[in-house]
Structure formats: structure tokens, C-alpha cells
Amino acid sequence: xxxxxxLAAAAAARSLAAASSALAAGARAFASxxAAAAARxxxxxxxxxxxxxxxxxxxxxxxxxxxxxxxxLGVGAYRDDSGKPVVLDCVREAERRIAGKDFxxxxxxxxxxxxxxxSVKLAYGDACPDLSNVAAVQSLSGTGSCRLMAEFQRxxxxxxxxxxxxxxWSNHHSIWRDAxxxxxxxxxxxxxxxxxxxxxxxxxxxAAPSGSLFLLHACAHNPTGVDPTPEQWAxxxxxxxxxxxFPFFDMAYQGFASGDCDKDSGxxxxxxxxxxRLGVSQSYAKNMGMYxxxxxxxxxxxxxxxxxxxxxxxxxxxARPMYSNPPLHGALMVKTILRDPQLKAQWFAEVRGMAERIxxxxxxxxxxxxxxxxxxxxxxxxxxxGMFAYxxxxxxxxxxxxxxHSIYMTRNGRISMAGVNTKNxxxxxxxxxxxxx
Amino acid sequence: MRAxxxxxxxxxxxxxxAPRAPAARPSVRTLAAASRLxxxxxxxxxxxxxxxxxxxxSxxxxxxxLGVGAYRTEELQPxxxxxxxKAEAKMLAAGYNKEYLPIEGLDSFRKATxxxxxxxxxxxxxxDRVVCIQALSGTGALRVGAAFIGKFMPGTKVFISxxxxxxxxxxxxxxxxEWAKYRYFDPETVGLDFAGMTADLEAAPDGSVVLLHGCAHNPTGVDPTPEQWKxxxxxxxxKGHLPFFDVAYQGFATGDLDKxxxxxxxxxxxxxxxxxxxxxxxxxxxxxxxVGALNLVLADAESAKRVLSQxxxxxxxxxxxxxxxxxxxxxxxxxDPAMFEEWKGEMAGMAGRIAKVRGELRAALEARxxxxxWSFVTKQIGMFSYTGMSPKQVDNMTNKHAVFMxxxxxxxxxxxxSAKVAALADGIVDSVRNH
Numbered sequence: 001x002x003x004x005x006x007l008a009a010a011a012a013a014r015s016l017a018a019a020s021s022a023l024a025a026g027a028r029a030f031a032s033x034x035a036a037a038a039a040r041x042x043x044x045x046x047x048x049x050x051x052x053x054x055x056x057x058x059x060x061x062x063x064x065x066x067x068x069x070x071x072x073l074g075v076g077a078y079r080d081d082s083g084k085p086v087v088l089d090c091v092r093e094a095e096r097r098i099a100g101k102d103f104x105x106x107x108x109x110x111x112x113x114x115x116x117x118x119s120v121k122l123a124y125g126d127a128c129p130d131l132s133n134v135a136a137v138q139s140l141s142g143t144g145s146c147r148l149m150a151e152f153q154r155x156x157x158x159x160x161x162x163x164x165x166x167x168x169w170s171n172h173h174s175i176w177r178d179a180x181x182x183x184x185x186x187x188x189x190x191x192x193x194x195x196x197x198x199x200x201x202x203x204x205x206x207a208a209p210s211g212s213l214f215l216l217h218a219c220a221h222n223p224t225g226v227d228p229t230p231e232q233w234a235x236x237x238x239x240x241x242x243x244x245x246f247p248f249f250d251m252a253y254q255g256f257a258s259g260d261c262d263k264d265s266g267x268x269x270x271x272x273x274x275x276x277r278l279g280v281s282q283s284y285a286k287n288m289g290m291y292x293x294x295x296x297x298x299x300x301x302x303x304x305x306x307x308x309x310x311x312x313x314x315x316x317x318x319a320r321p322m323y324s325n326p327p328l329h330g331a332l333m334v335k336t337i338l339r340d341p342q343l344k345a346q347w348f349a350e351v352r353g354m355a356e357r358i359x360x361x362x363x364x365x366x367x368x369x370x371x372x373x374x375x376x377x378x379x380x381x382x383x384x385x386g387m388f389a390y391x392x393x394x395x396x397x398x399x400x401x402x403x404x405h406s407i408y409m410t411r412n413g414r415i416s417m418a419g420v421n422t423k424n425x426x427x428x429x430x431x432x433x434x435x436x437x
Numbered sequence: 438m439r440a441x442x443x444x445x446x447x448x449x450x451x452x453x454x455a456p457r458a459p460a461a462r463p464s465v466r467t468l469a470a471a472s473r474l475x476x477x478x479x480x481x482x483x484x485x486x487x488x489x490x491x492x493x494x495s496x497x498x499x500x501x502x503l504g505v506g507a508y509r510t511e512e513l514q515p516x517x518x519x520x521x522x523k524a525e526a527k528m529l530a531a532g533y534n535k536e537y538l539p540i541e542g543l544d545s546f547r548k549a550t551x552x553x554x555x556x557x558x559x560x561x562x563x564x565d566r567v568v569c570i571q572a573l574s575g576t577g578a579l580r581v582g583a584a585f586i587g588k589f590m591p592g593t594k595v596f597i598s599x600x601x602x603x604x605x606x607x608x609x610x611x612x613x614x615e616w617a618k619y620r621y622f623d624p625e626t627v628g629l630d631f632a633g634m635t636a637d638l639e640a641a642p643d644g645s646v647v648l649l650h651g652c653a654h655n656p657t658g659v660d661p662t663p664e665q666w667k668x669x670x671x672x673x674x675x676k677g678h679l680p681f682f683d684v685a686y687q688g689f690a691t692g693d694l695d696k697x698x699x700x701x702x703x704x705x706x707x708x709x710x711x712x713x714x715x716x717x718x719x720x721x722x723x724x725x726x727x728v729g730a731l732n733l734v735l736a737d738a739e740s741a742k743r744v745l746s747q748x749x750x751x752x753x754x755x756x757x758x759x760x761x762x763x764x765x766x767x768x769x770x771x772x773d774p775a776m777f778e779e780w781k782g783e784m785a786g787m788a789g790r791i792a793k794v795r796g797e798l799r800a801a802l803e804a805r806x807x808x809x810x811w812s813f814v815t816k817q818i819g820m821f822s823y824t825g826m827s828p829k830q831v832d833n834m835t836n837k838h839a840v841f842m843x844x845x846x847x848x849x850x851x852x853x854x855s856a857k858v859a860a861l862a863d864g865i866v867d868s869v870r871n872h
Contacts, residue, residue: 044710307474324727
């Protein structure tokens with residue numbers, strides 16, 4: 001600076017101060033406009049779009065399709081021979097009986113007690129004569145039961161891994177992941193035979209660290225429809241006991257597989273008789289057609305009444321911060337049906353009817369494909385059991401079925417047989433033949 | 438069939454029962470691991486829901502349940518609203534199917550819910566900035582919100598009022614979201630510690646989540662004034678906080694559904710993004726049907742789409758899709774102008790009865806114990822009164838006077854009848870004077 005002396009210094013100091021304050025004012029202006037910009041920007045602008053649910057996303061696409069002949073073979077919801085949703089007669093009657101009920105109070109955290117008792121009886125039958133050893137709560141259908149099991153596993157079987165079959169219902173992976181449980185897989189389906197990879201399964205059961213939780217489909221495996229035979233189940237039970245694993249059965253189709261509820265819970269009862277302290281997820285979505293009521297049960301067989309009480313109290317601790325207490329409507333209907341011998345008999349007949357229609361559709365689809373001259377074997381369509389047929393079609397074939405034929409299914413080639421009826425089976429067979437020949 | 442036996446090493450009884458089995462085959466039961474659940478401890482009873490259980494077990498003829506926040510008539514009976522009965526009858530006649538709802542819930546329910554929260558003409562709705570996912574009542578909505586925060590705002594802390602509904606901490610805890618308390622209730626004034634509250638929210642890291650009760654604070658019944666709400670909104674804007682409203686009592690504060698939505702609407706109109714958990718348990722009396730929703734009002738429609746997709750993913754792994762019955766009832770009532778009017782009247786009736794017993798209780802307490810200031814009984818609003826009683830005093834209430842209430846001193850006025858006011862006042866005065 002050219003000026004010298006105290007006056008010059010003071011002048012320099014003043015201009016420095018002025019410059020500083022101008023700078024500060026500028027900085028504040030910048031910050032406030034930034035803050036304003038930030039305030040206009042969403043908190044959530046970095047949140048990505050989640051992929052469509054692989055199963056429920058199929059229905060979304062189906063609904064968007066304007067073709068009059070479109071066929072939805074995606075989600076596992078039963079349809080009658082006209083392709084219409086069904087409310088069982090026993091359910092309509094139960095609904096009538098409970099209508100105008102004079103309370104809608106909170107259920108206990110563990111749900112409607114009578115409902116829970118009947119559910120456990122239905123699942124375990126004579127194989128568990130002392131139900132007071134069973135810890136059980138009402139749950140939000142199969143999903144809710146599995147989630148309770150997953151959370152319970154994280155807390156009380158820490159460091160254990162869940163073993164999930166390949167393939168399985170896709171939501172199983174999401175449930176255990178969101179619960180923070182490490183997951184692994186075990187071999188199940190053998191594409192070469194379109195049947196069970198029994199040797200692979202047994203090897204994986206043997207190799208898993210002792211104390212692992214094995215997720216088993218009690219019957220009507222989803223998506224493959226491939227179930228172990230009774231002899232195979234007995235062998236699996238024995239090996240799991242030797243390895244000290246925890247068997248957890250997802251039973252979403254009791255009654256729906258063979259038409260007989262006792263037969264369909266045969267695997268669970270075999271394991272029970274072998275002394276396993278197992279867990280069970282039950283759902284009434286399909287077998288009672290109560291999809292939207294979200295009604296199910298979650299149970300664990302314990303060593304004693306005291307242990308069951310303790311385990312049940314902990315199940316409730318998981319449920320309370322999830323939904324506080326479960327919904328009432330479905331529980332009342334199921335209880336009404338299971339407690340009334342006539343309604344229960346009516347239900348057994350209706351579920352058998354649903355299972356039988358599906359079995360006949362399997363036969364019809366296979367016959368149609370064979371009559372079209374398909375070179376492939378479609379024997380698996382009738383060998384497989386339950387709501388789903390694992391067709392063996394590739395994702396590309398599935399995409400073509402949707403794009404060219406307005407036929408919708410999940411990309412793993414899983415067909416919901418409930419969506420097949422006498423009116424659409426010919427068109428379905430011909431489209432399948434076209435994409436596979 | 439023999440009963441299940443403990444998994445201790447045993448003689449080969451199963452082998453004996455199955456003569457075909459090879460002689461050397463060891464009992465499966467000996468090979469099964471000893472119960473891995475033998476170390477599981479008994480969980481404590483829920484501090485709120487456990488009160489009702491204790492009440493049920495009591496055989497005292499004079500017992501009074503002031504525990505859970507569930508509305509009771511003057512006859513101390515549960516109440517199913519007339520509009521709900523009408524809606525159910527309509528639904529039964531219509532013969533709806535029981536198909537799965539979409540993951541996000543019933544469309545008509547979601548629309549009605551957003552309209553109820555913001556007012557049907559709110560610009561944010563037209564701008565597609567509002568996300569709504571049906572959930573298992575307030576708890577389920579909070580849970581989905583907590584999971585979302587845990588996943589997409591990692592490291593963010595949630596600030597929760599002191600005191601609050603006990604389950605709030607469990608919900609955020611189970612989603613492994615860190616929480617801390619902000620000062621709220623002032624025992625000296627039996628009112629809001631506004632200075633403490635704002636100081637704590639000011640001191641919180643920028644961009645924290647602030648859990649606020651939309652109205653009729655649970656358990657204190659103490660709400661900020663409109664001016665205080667404005668100041669809190671400004672603070673949130675300045676600090677970049679995300680307000681998360683728990684709206685469980687819309688209609689129960691003033692008796693007017695619109696007035697009770699003042700706070701969330703103010704925040705939205707101030708330009709803030711907000712999260713709102715809504716419940717129809719109390720105001721529509723749909724307790725057991727688990728009817729609620731999680732709403733987010735966002736800055737833009739793009740974000741709204743993406744956020745909804747992520748909320749759906751979270752819900753899918755919790756319950757797949759929400760229950761249909763209660764949502765249909767709510768949609769019928771809220772969506773039908775005539776039924777909606779009728780509902781408003783019934784809501785006002787419930788709130789009115791509570792206001793009446795508050796007045797009667799205050800008068801009874803003042804008559805018995807004039808040296809204490811009981812004005813808080815009528816100043817506090819909503820279902821609850823925070824009496825300020827200590828756990829010891831509460832124990833006296835239960836053991837000596839058969840009044841069942843939570844140990845934080847909260848009583849549910851919704852469970853009090855005019856007929857029982859005198860007895861309750863006797864119990865409170867005895868507990869406060871002598872224990």
C-alpha cells in the first residue's frame with residue numbers, strides 16, 4: 001500500500017472491515033438462498049424407485065392390459081370356472097352370523113384366543129395332544145407369521161442362519177432380510193426332472209451348521225408344486241434332528257393340496273412325532289378364501305407349558321411394535337367356522353372342491369398340450385400339487401406370453417392353476433405350445 | 438399318544454414303539470438338541486395393554502378401568518358407532534369379495550384418508566405430492582415410517598416428546614432407529630414446557646426427525662397453542678427437521694375433525710415436507726379392525742412416486758397387504774357425504790361426553806381438596822389426563838380403590854362415567870394426600 005502512517009493504517013483497517021462485512025453479507029445471502037433451494041428440494045430426492053413386486057406386479061400389468069381375452073395366472077388367488085373370485089358359502093354364513101357384533105374392541109396382542117386354539121388343533125391334530133406346550137399367536141396371514149418367526153429368530157437364535165429352498169415364494173427372502181437374519185439356500189427343485197432334488201436337499205441339510213432354521217413348505221410347494229413323499233419327509237425329519245436344526249413350516253395351503261387337511265399337514269405331524277420343537281406359519285388366505293382379512297397363526301412347539309408361556313410373551317413383544325394387536329374380522333369368521341361342526345364340515349367339502357377343480361385343470365392343460373402335438377413332456381403339470389404349476393418356461397417365453405398373448409404369470413414360469421378354467425385352457429395350451437415348440 | 442417330553446436323553450422308547458425300526462437306531466429325541474428356547478425369559482406385560490388384563494382378572498365389584506384409550510359410553514360399554522353399523526350392513530348386502538387389497542391398500546380408503554387429513558381441496562393433493570399407504574392402524578403406520586427412516590435416512594435421530602405413548606420407543610427401536618427425548622411436559626405448570634421443547638429441538642442436529650402428536654397429546658393431554666405450533670414449524674424449517682405427526686385422535690381434541698388437523702395442515706402450508714401416521718381406531722371406533730394409514734406430503738410428485746414404491750416394499754415384508762374390512766368401513770363413512778355428517782355428529786358426541794366428565798371430575802376434586810390446583814383436568818384435552826400421580830400413588834389407586842390405570846399417572850377419561858366420578862375423586866384425593 002502506498003499510504004503510510006497511522007491514518008493510512010486506520011483507513012486500511014476500515015476498508016478491510018468493510019470488505020469483511022460485505023463478504024459476510026454475501027455469504028449469508030448465499031447461505032439463505034441455498035437453504036431456500038434446499039427447502040424446496042425434497043428430503044427424499046435420492047430415494048430410488050423400488051422394483052415392482054415380482055408377484056403382485058404381474059397383477060398390475062394384467063390390469064393395465066385392455067385385451068378382452070387376457071388371462072391372469074399370476075397371484076395365487078382361487079378362481080372358479082368362470083374366472084371369478086370365490087367367497088366360500090361357509091364364509092358367507094360365518095360373516096352373516098358375526099355381523100352386527102356389538103363390539104370392535106382391541107384383541108389382545110396375541111389375538112383371539114379361541115381362534116388360536118382351533119388353528120393349532122387344525123395344524124397339529126393328534127400329533128400334539130398337549131396344546132399347552134405350544135406357544136401360539138394370531139398373525140397377519142402367512143406373511144405376518146413368517147415375519148414374526150424371522151424377528152424371533154434374530155432375537156432368540158442369534159447367529160443362526162435361515163435356510164431357504166431354491167426356489168421359493170420371493171417374499172421369503174425379503175421377510176428374513178428385513179428382519180436382519182443372515183440367509184442361505186438349500187437345493188430343492190431339480191430342473192432336469194422337474195421334481196425334488198432329494199439328494200441335494202439332504203446334503204445341504206447335513207452341511208448346514210447345527211442349529212440352523214430350515215424353512216420348509218408343509219405342502220403344495222410354492223412355486224414348484226413339488227413336495228417330498230412321506231418317506232422323504234421322514235428321512236428329512238431324522239436328519240434334521242441329528243443336525244439339531246429348527247424346522248419352520250410355512251403352511252399356506254392346508255387342504256388345498258390334496259383336498260384333505262389332515263393329509264396336507266402330514267409332514268408337520270411326522271416331525272412332531274419325531275420330537276422336533278418346530279415352528280409353523282398358518283394362513284387362511286387360500287383355504288378359506290380370506291385373502292383380504294389377513295388371518296393366520298404363528299406357533300412354536302415348546303418343551304413345557306412354562307416355556308410356551310415365556311415364548312408366547314416374547315412373540316407378543318415382537319408384535320406390539322409392529323401392529324399392536326391383529327385384526328378382528330377374519331379371526332371371528334375362522335373361529336365361527338372351526339367351532340361349528342356343520343360349518344367345519346361344509347368348509348372341508350368346499351376346500352376339497354377347490355382342490356379338485358385345480359387337479360382337473362392340471363389334467364386338462366396337460367391333455368391339451370399333448371393333443372397339440374407338443375414334443376415336450378408335460379407330465380410335471382399333473383405330478384405337481386397345489387395351486388401352482390412350475391411350467392419350466394423361460395423368462396423370455398413368459399414375456400412373449402404377456403406381450404403377444406395377454407397371458408400373465410411370474411417370470412419364473414409359475415402358473416397359478418387357479419386362474420385356469422374350462423373356458424381358457426385351450427387358448428392357454430395353444431399359446432404355451434407356440435412359445436415352447 | 439404320549440405327551441411331548443423334555444428333550445433330555447432318554448431310553449429308546451420311540452424305537453420300542455416302532456418294532457420295525459432297526460434295534461440300534463437311537464431315539465430321535467436324544468439327537469434333537471435340548472430346547473434352544475429354554476433360556477427365553479418371560480417378557481413383562483405391556484404397560485398399557487397389561488392394565489386391561491389386570492382389570493379383567495380383578496373381582497372387585499367397584500373396579501374401574503382407566504387404562505387403555507378406548508371410548509366407553511356412560512354405561513361403561515364399548516361403542517360401535519351408528520355410521521359404522523350402517524356401513525357394515527351396506528357391505529354385507531353388497532356381498533363384497535375377500536380378495537387381496539393392493540399392497541398400498543384400498544384406493545377409496547386412501548383417498549378419503551388424505552381428504553380427511555388435508556381437506557379435499559388441498560393443492561398438494563392436486564399436485565400429486567401426497568403419498569398414502571394403508572397400514573395396520575397407527576402402530577403399523579408408525580412402523581412403516583420408522584422402517585423407511587431407518588433405511589433411507591440412516592444415522593438420522595428421531596426426537597420424541599417426554600413423555601409420550603410408550604410404544605413409540607419400541608417401534609423406532611425395533612427398526613434400529615436411534616431416538617432421543619425432547620422436553621415437553623412441565624410438571625410445575627402441568628402444561629407445555631415450550632422453552633425446553635424448542636431449546637431441545639434447536640440443539641438437535643439439523644435434519645432430525647421430530648415426532649409430534651397432531652392433537653390431544655398422549656399421555657398428557659397438553660397441546661401447543663396455534664402460535665406455538667407456528668413457532669415449532671418455523672424452527673423445523675430453519676433446522677431442516679422432518680416433522681412426523683402421530684394423528685391418533687383427530688376429532689377427540691375439539692370435537693371437530695377439521696380443527697383437529699390444524700397442526701399438520703399448518704406445517705404443510707408452511708412449505709415443509711411432513712410424515713403423518715393416522716389411525717381410525719378411536720375416532721371411528723374401529724379399534725380391533727386395525728385401520729390406519731401412513732401419509733407423506735412431499736415437495737414434488739416425482740419423489741412421491743418413488744417413496745410410495747419403497748413404502749410398498751417395506752409393507753410387503755411386514756404383512757403383504759393390509760386388511761380389507763375396516764378400510765371399507767372407513768371409506769364408506771368418510772366418502773359418503775351423509776354418513777360423514779352423521780359421523781361428525783357422533784364424534785362430537787364422544788368428545789362432548791369426555792369434556793363433560795372432565796368438568797365433573799374437576800369439580801369433585803375441588804370440592805374434596807380445595808388446596809390443590811385441579812384446573813389441569815379441564816385444561817388438558819382429548820382422551821387422557823396426566824394426573825401427576827407417582828407410581829406409589831397409582832398403586833394405591835389400584836390396590837385400595839380398584840382404579841386401574843397406567844403407572845405414569847395417566848387416566849383415560851374415555852373410560853370414566855359421570856356415575857363413577859365421585860368414587861374416582863375420592864381415590865385420587867386419598868392417594869395424593871396420603872401416599
